[in-house]
Amino acid sequence: MRRILALVKKESYQALRDPSVLLIAFVLPPALMFLFAFAVSLDVDNVDVGVVLEGDGVQAQALAAAFDATPYLRVSFGRNRAEFEDRLVSGELKAYAVIPADFETRLQAGGEEAAIQIITDASNPNSANFTGTYLQGVFSGWLMGASTSATATAERIQLVPRFWFNPELLSNRMLIPGSMSIVMTLIGTLLTALVVSREWERGTMEALLATPISLGEIIVSKLLPYFVLGAIAALGCAFLAIQVLNVPLRGSVFALVLINVAFMIPALGQGLLISTLAKNQFLATLLAVLTGFLPATLLSGFLFEIQSMPWLIQQVTRIIPARYYVSSLQTVYLAGDVWPLFLRDMAAMLTVGGVFLGITRMKSRETLD
Amino acid sequence: MLARLRASIVKEFILFWRDPKTRSMLLGMPIVQMILFGFAANMEVKNVELVVINEDAGRWSAELIGRISSAQFTGGLTHLERMEELTARIEQRKALVAIHFPADFSRNVIDGKTASVQVIVDGRRANSGQVTLSYLKAIAGELGAQLAADGPDARPAIRAEVRNWFNPNLNYRWFIVPGLAGTMSMMVALMMTSLAIAREREMGTFDQLLVSPSTPIEILASKTLPALLGGGFVGIFIIMAGIIGFGVPFRGNLLLLVFALFPFLFSVVGIGLTVSSISNTQQQAALGLFFTIMPIMFTSGFVTPVENMPLWLQYVVQVNPLKHFLIIVQGSFLKSMPATDILANIWPLLLIGAVTFGTAAVLIRQRMD
Numbered sequence: 001m002r003r004i005l006a007l008v009k010k011e012s013y014q015a016l017r018d019p020s021v022l023l024i025a026f027v028l029p030p031a032l033m034f035l036f037a038f039a040v041s042l043d044v045d046n047v048d049v050g051v052v053l054e055g056d057g058v059q060a061q062a063l064a065a066a067f068d069a070t071p072y073l074r075v076s077f078g079r080n081r082a083e084f085e086d087r088l089v090s091g092e093l094k095a096y097a098v099i100p101a102d103f104e105t106r107l108q109a110g111g112e113e114a115a116i117q118i119i120t121d122a123s124n125p126n127s128a129n130f131t132g133t134y135l136q137g138v139f140s141g142w143l144m145g146a147s148t149s150a151t152a153t154a155e156r157i158q159l160v161p162r163f164w165f166n167p168e169l170l171s172n173r174m175l176i177p178g179s180m181s182i183v184m185t186l187i188g189t190l191l192t193a194l195v196v197s198r199e200w201e202r203g204t205m206e207a208l209l210a211t212p213i214s215l216g217e218i219i220v221s222k223l224l225p226y227f228v229l230g231a232i233a234a235l236g237c238a239f240l241a242i243q244v245l246n247v248p249l250r251g252s253v254f255a256l257v258l259i260n261v262a263f264m265i266p267a268l269g270q271g272l273l274i275s276t277l278a279k280n281q282f283l284a285t286l287l288a289v290l291t292g293f294l295p296a297t298l299l300s301g302f303l304f305e306i307q308s309m310p311w312l313i314q315q316v317t318r319i320i321p322a323r324y325y326v327s328s329l330q331t332v333y334l335a336g337d338v339w340p341l342f343l344r345d346m347a348a349m350l351t352v353g354g355v356f357l358g359i360t361r362m363k364s365r366e367t368l369d
Numbered sequence: 370m371l372a373r374l375r376a377s378i379v380k381e382f383i384l385f386w387r388d389p390k391t392r393s394m395l396l397g398m399p400i401v402q403m404i405l406f407g408f409a410a411n412m413e414v415k416n417v418e419l420v421v422i423n424e425d426a427g428r429w430s431a432e433l434i435g436r437i438s439s440a441q442f443t444g445g446l447t448h449l450e451r452m453e454e455l456t457a458r459i460e461q462r463k464a465l466v467a468i469h470f471p472a473d474f475s476r477n478v479i480d481g482k483t484a485s486v487q488v489i490v491d492g493r494r495a496n497s498g499q500v501t502l503s504y505l506k507a508i509a510g511e512l513g514a515q516l517a518a519d520g521p522d523a524r525p526a527i528r529a530e531v532r533n534w535f536n537p538n539l540n541y542r543w544f545i546v547p548g549l550a551g552t553m554s555m556m557v558a559l560m561m562t563s564l565a566i567a568r569e570r571e572m573g574t575f576d577q578l579l580v581s582p583s584t585p586i587e588i589l590a591s592k593t594l595p596a597l598l599g600g601g602f603v604g605i606f607i608i609m610a611g612i613i614g615f616g617v618p619f620r621g622n623l624l625l626l627v628f629a630l631f632p633f634l635f636s637v638v639g640i641g642l643t644v645s646s647i648s649n650t651q652q653q654a655a656l657g658l659f660f661t662i663m664p665i666m667f668t669s670g671f672v673t674p675v676e677n678m679p680l681w682l683q684y685v686v687q688v689n690p691l692k693h694f695l696i697i698v699q700g701s702f703l704k705s706m707p708a709t710d711i712l713a714n715i716w717p718l719l720l721i722g723a724v725t726f727g728t729a730a731v732l733i734r735q736r737m738d
Contacts, residue, residue, distance in 0.1 A: 018653070019653070020652055024656050024659070027660075032663060118530065118531045123699050128536070143527060155513055159509050163490045164489055169492065174493050174495055281652060282651065289398075293659075307465075308416060341460070
């Protein structure tokens with residue numbers, strides 16, 4: 001026990017002495033959270049769109065005014081399509097609507113020919129989809145409201161949507177909990193991988209192994225300081241999210257702590273495993289990026305829906321601890337305590353962590369022979 | 370002097386090539402990432418799990434359910450009896466969307482009134498939820514239009530036509546794969562620059578280099594050229610793989626794009642040099658890299674559009690080289706962007722590169738004294 005304590009002390013000093021560790025543990029988390037709060041947003045806002053007004057009819061003018069009055073759009077008006085086409089190519093505009101010269105007659109006739117045309121820049125398909133739908137919505141809203149009852153027929157089937165847990169549909173409500181998985185993966189996996197692989201690279205690991213200290217003790221003493229660092233970072237993230245970024249915490253603090261602890265085990269285990277496989281810092285960094293950071297960003301389901309991925313990749317996501325972490329975190333923040341979900345996710349994280357630690361143990365023994 | 374320069378560049382290449390693990394990682398990483406991103410990064414919505422509570426015994430709810438369950442985006446549709454079951458399914462993330470038909474749904478349809486359906490969406494997955502909702506609205510709208518056409522006051526509906534230019538089927542892969550040419554070549558170039566100098570410094574061989582006959586400029590060149598070439602190789606490889614392997618249409622000027630890749634990598638290498646000039650160890654360089662890669666990636670428009678950011682941030686992001694290159698590469702692939710638009714994005718790259726190289730040179734010289 002005394003041996004472990006002494007080792008832990010040594011590791012902690014070593015960790016805290018290096019400014020880069022402090023940078024990752026204390027500066028990166030808030031920086032990343034702010035990034036996800038402000039820079040990464042799926043909410044379409046202030047979109048630059050054009051409106052081509054080919055005629056001067058009263059109705060056409062009224063529709064143009066309706067586009068102009070929409071809060072989420074920045075509208076510029078024009079007379080001919082060609083000019084707007086170029087601006088669509090250069091990326092100045094994300095979409096434009098064409099109100100044709102014979103708009104009034106088309107409104108009367110209805111049917112066959114579309115009354116207006118909406119052209120989107122689909123080089124970004126997701127925002128094109130939202131912008132297109134949104135402009136269509138503005139148009140049908142205008143049809144319902146401003147035009148006479150003769151031209152509009154009420155919707156026969158109306159969907160009344162309710163977004164649970166996130167009624168304002170703020171994308172950063174879900175992205176901020178998701179971004180924590182990146183922070184914790186970096187602290188848990190990248191930092192441990194770097195620290196332990198440095199010992200291997202310099203040959204001090206062999207020296208440590210030659211001492212009476214057992215392998216288990218070495219592992220524990222290496223992991224403990226980073227476990228504590230991770231815990232502090234998680235607390236900091238939670239505080240920032242709730243107090244500054246207005247993410248609600250609808251579940252209990254107890255559940256939040258438990259989820260974070262459960263995630264630290266596979267994260268640290270993965271870092272340790274990488275360092276025993278790589279044994280040099282450059283390679284360890286690459287491996288940590290490839291197996292830790294990227295999956296936490298891409299395959300954890302907070303940016304890209306797992307269900308939409310091809311079957312094979314869906315199966316790969318099952319061994320990625322961040323997937324379970326994101327699922328539980330989003331739930332504990334936005335939905336509340338859903339214990340069946342938490343228990344399932346935590347069991348998965350612990351299983352993956354156990355496998356990582358088991359392989360590490362096997363591999364470290366082999367290298368001694 | 371040229372012979373000396375060549376020798377030290379060859380040495381750098383050998384250093385990266387010597388270790389089989391490093392070699393396979395440097396080559397394998399872009400390939401694995403391309404596959405991961407190409408297939409996993411997708412904001413289209415597929416395989417959606419739906420649950421339905423149907424209190425209506427009539428024909429029209431069954432008709433609508435039938436249409437929804439045979440739609441392409443639907444993965445599974447489960448009928449439930451009680452509201453508690455529905456809540457549990459949504460809370461535990463077993464369903465993304467729940468549809469609740471009231472008892473009078475079919476009667477309202479038959480009476481020609483507006484028939485409402487409640488749609489409950491999991492707000493933890495707001496993006497996919499919104500996309501699914503727009504699909505559902507389209508289905509309901511279609512059925513509604515058919516009902517209206519059969520009704521007594523039949524008149525064809527007035528509609529707006531949406532055309533998605535450059536990517537008519539909103540294929541997300543067409544968006545993400547060209548972007549990868551930028552992000553991946555950036556990551557490789559950054560890692561190769563910043564870790565190369567940091568390793569020499571950590572091992573103490575940087576001082577040896579400084580006292581060798583090589584001039585500081587030669588040293589910098591020998592450290593940056595391999596990164597420039599490595600990044601360039603990865604970039605061109607991904608562009609080719611995008612065209613041939615992923616079938617993304619290429620409508621622009623290939624030569625111009627490849628030409629633009631190098632000002633971009635020049636600015637990136639400048640950033641890598643700056644990071645490595647302030648770090649003493651590989652660990653510091655690796656962590657410093659992360660600190661720079663993340664904001665660059667997440668504010669570039671690679672994941673979410675720049676236009677969604679607050680306006681002040683959009684100005685700040687002008688200093689992000691990846692943002693400019695993404696406009697070039699995505700524009701070249703899909704939009705056949707004219708040379709003037711491309712040049713408008715090249716000069717910021719050169720400016721950024723000049724500033725970062727200058728900073729790095731000053732910092733390195735300071736260190737030498």
